[in-house]
Amino acid sequence: MDAMVRIGLVELALGAMLGWAVVVSVTRPDACRRVGIVEPRRLLQAHLDFVLMGLILVAVGLAAPDLPDWLVAVLVFGTWVNPALFLPMAWGPDVVRHPVFRVVSGLSFVATSGGLVLAAILG
Template identity: 60%
Template sequence: MDVLTRIGLVELALGAVLGWAVAASMIKPAWVERAGVRKPRRILQAHLDYVIMGIILIAVGLAVPGLPTWLAVVIVVGTWVNPTLFVPLAFSPRAATRAWFQITSLVSFTATSGGLVGAAVVGLMR
């Protein structure tokens, strides 16, 4: 099994497990509030994005196995950082106004979109 597919399975599993935090925020909102979560909706966004990005990694790993390592790394970094960016927003909505957050978002989105375009090019050239 391609490494991208394996990493995608791990990310998909993380997204699935994070679903428990989403359920807790709906059933026992006081629990997540005690944990410092100010915006529980961001946990739902992270949950969905981890699942989606995991599926993307699995699909790319299966469709274009053996991607150049540098390209696989770019895709993995982007698809892991993107959903992770929802986590600080759950605890501090103002995080989005911080330079570190904006720079990280830009780099992550560029890595994801650029990496996936690169994977498409590699796949089409084979």
């Protein structure tokens, strides 16, 4: 199995497992507050984004299995970091103002969007 497909399936599985956190956030909001989660909707966003990004990796890996390794690395970075950025926002929306958060989010958006454009061209 292609590495990008395998990594996409792992990401898809993580997204599916995050569905349980969404269920807890809806049925037991007190449990979220106890662990410091102030924006539980961010868990839903992370859950959905991990699922979607995992599907993107699987699809690209199946459609273009011979992409250069550097491009696979760029795509994997972007499609994992993008959804992961929702998680710190669950504990505090002010994190988006932090310079490190801004740099990492910018890099992940460029990696995902640019990487997908390059995959379309090179695939």
